[in-house]
Amino acid sequence: MTIVDVKDYAVEIGRGLADRVPVLVKGANQVAVLYAGPVEGHATAVLDALRAAGFGVLPIELPDAEAGKDITVAARCWDELGAAAFTRSDAVVGVGGGAVTDLAGFVAACWLRGVRLVQVPTSLLGMVDAAVGGKTGVNTAAGKNLVGAFYPPVGVVCDLATLDTLPGDDLRAGMAEVVKCGFIADPGILDLVEADPAAALDPRGTVLPELVERAVAVKARVVSADLREAGLREILNYGHTLGHAIERHEGYRWKHGHAISVGLVYAAALGRLTGRLSPEVAARHRAILELLGLPVTYPAAAWPQLHAAMRVDKKARGAMLRFVVLDGLGVPGTLEGPSDELLVAAYQDVVTT
Numbered sequence: 416m417t418i419v420d421v422k423d424y425a426v427e428i429g430r431g432l433a434d435r436v437p438v439l440v441k442g443a444n445q446v447a448v449l450y451a452g453p454v455e456g457h458a459t460a461v462l463d464a465l466r467a468a469g470f471g472v473l474p475i476e477l478p479d480a481e482a483g484k485d486i487t488v489a490a491r492c493w494d495e496l497g498a499a500a501f502t503r504s505d506a507v508v509g510v511g512g513g514a515v516t517d518l519a520g521f522v523a524a525c526w527l528r529g530v531r532l533v534q535v536p537t538s539l540l541g542m543v544d545a546a547v548g549g550k551t552g553v554n555t556a557a558g559k560n561l562v563g564a565f566y567p568p569v570g571v572v573c574d575l576a577t578l579d580t581l582p583g584d585d586l587r588a589g590m591a592e593v594v595k596c597g598f599i600a601d602p603g604i605l606d607l608v609e610a611d612p613a614a615a616l617d618p619r620g621t622v623l624p625e626l627v628e629r630a631v632a633v634k635a636r637v638v639s640a641d642l643r644e645a646g647l648r649e650i651l652n653y654g655h656t657l658g659h660a661i662e663r664h665e666g667y668r669w670k671h672g673h674a675i676s677v678g679l680v681y682a683a684a685l686g687r688l689t690g691r692l693s694p695e696v697a698a699r700h701r702a703i704l705e706l707l708g709l710p711v712t713y714p715a716a717a718w719p720q721l722h723a724a725m726r727v728d729k730k731a732r733g734a735m736l737r738f739v740v741l742d743g744l745g746v747p748g749t750l751e752g753p754s755d756e757l758l759v760a761a762y763q764d765v766v767t768t
């Protein structure tokens with residue numbers, strides 16, 4: 416098992432780690448395990464480990480994917496915790512993709528103003544990103560993740576064996592965040608992916624575990640320095656300004672990683688057009704994402720709605736849009752108040768008609 420330390424907790428990475436969960440909830444009487452249908456088998460492994468260690472368990476099945484990241488779903492969970500007389504010594508465990516871990520984190524953050532949280536991500540995206548770093552929340556009609564809390568877990572258990580059942584499309588979606596980490600902080604990630612994209616997508620090989628460890632290390636470094644996104648943490652939002660707008664435009668039916676893939680190409684274009692990023696590094700974005708089979712285009716006609724949706728991005732300040740752009744490979748910076756002409760010109764890099 417590899418351990419990556421975040422400020423106050425550890426991310427444990429290895430195969431067959433369900434037995435680590437009881438250790439992390441020591442002292443609890445009851446443990447609520449929140450999961451979605453497709454990962455019932457992985458949730459059962461965690462529930463069995465908890466029962467075997469003598470804990471009372473409260474399994475709560477959530478609607479799958481983005482449908483679960485809804486305030487009405489959180490309210491149902493709180494009703495169930497109330498009915499079970501769940502106290503501050505009890506613990507919540509999220510088993511699933513990023514949607515489950517975001518919702519489980521939000522439920523734990525609000526119940527009694529905070530009960531212990533353990534994250535057990537089962538998607539690549541959850542392991543390298545969503546379950547690490549303490550951002551929790553739900554979507555609303557106004558936009559993506561606009562309601563939530565910073566609430567770090569007491570531990571994150573990345574059981575790589577769970578990736579064996581992850582659909583290929585979701586594995587690819589998670590790679591968008593891995594590639595993001597490569598561009599903002601660890602270009603070695605990009606070299607590994609380009610050298611053998613098939614190996615990068617093979618959960619039983621040796622390349623994917625290395626990519627997970629490197630991406631988690633990038634996130635851990637950033638989050639340890641700036642949990643509440645006072646500054647540095649914004650670099651993890653590279654590609655997300657347009658990406659979140661696409662998710663909203665698609666009614667949250669697109670995979671997050673797919674939207675971020677398009678958003679990364681857009682952010683690279685902003686860097687290139689402002690003369691901050693070389694054309695070669697900008698082109699490398701599209702090339703590596705295409706190698707991984709990720710989408711890099713979006714319809715031209717959607718621009719007005721995307722532009723409007725970007726106004727509620729959390730990085731915006733008043734009417735001023737702010738983007739993370741690159742000043743070189745591994746050198747993230749901020750672009751403030753770009754003109755409408757620049758925004759439209761960059762969009763030409765991703766359009767299809």
Ligand SMILES: NC(=O)c1ccc[n+]([C@@H]2O[C@H](COP(=O)([O-])OP(=O)(O)OC[C@H]3O[C@@H](n4cnc5c(N)ncnc54)[C@H](O)[C@@H]3O)[C@@H](O)[C@H]2O)c1
Pocket residue numbers: 451452453454457479480481484511512513514515517537538539540541544545546547548549550551560577578579580581582585588589670671672
């Ligand atoms: N909190 C953060 O810092 C953060 C970071 C990145 C993304 N996110 C959020 O994470 C979400 C995306 O996460 P995601 O890509 O994991 O999507 P997801 O949670 O929707 O999971 C994708 C699909 O894979 C299924 N699945 C997950 N693990 C599986 C497994 N081992 N076997 C079979 N099926 C499995 C899920 O049930 C779902 O159907 C978005 O809501 C995004 O906003 C949050």
Ligand SMILES: O=C(O)C(=O)C[C@@H](O)[C@H](O)[C@H](O)COP(=O)(O)O
Pocket residue numbers: 544548550559560592644648649651652653655729
């Ligand atoms: O951890 C972060 O900070 C990130 O920005 C990571 C992103 O990949 C992630 O999608 C996050 O949920 C986006 O945060 P948001 O604050 O823009 O909703």
Ligand SMILES: [Zn+2]
Pocket residue numbers: 544592655671675
């Ligand atoms: Zn993301």
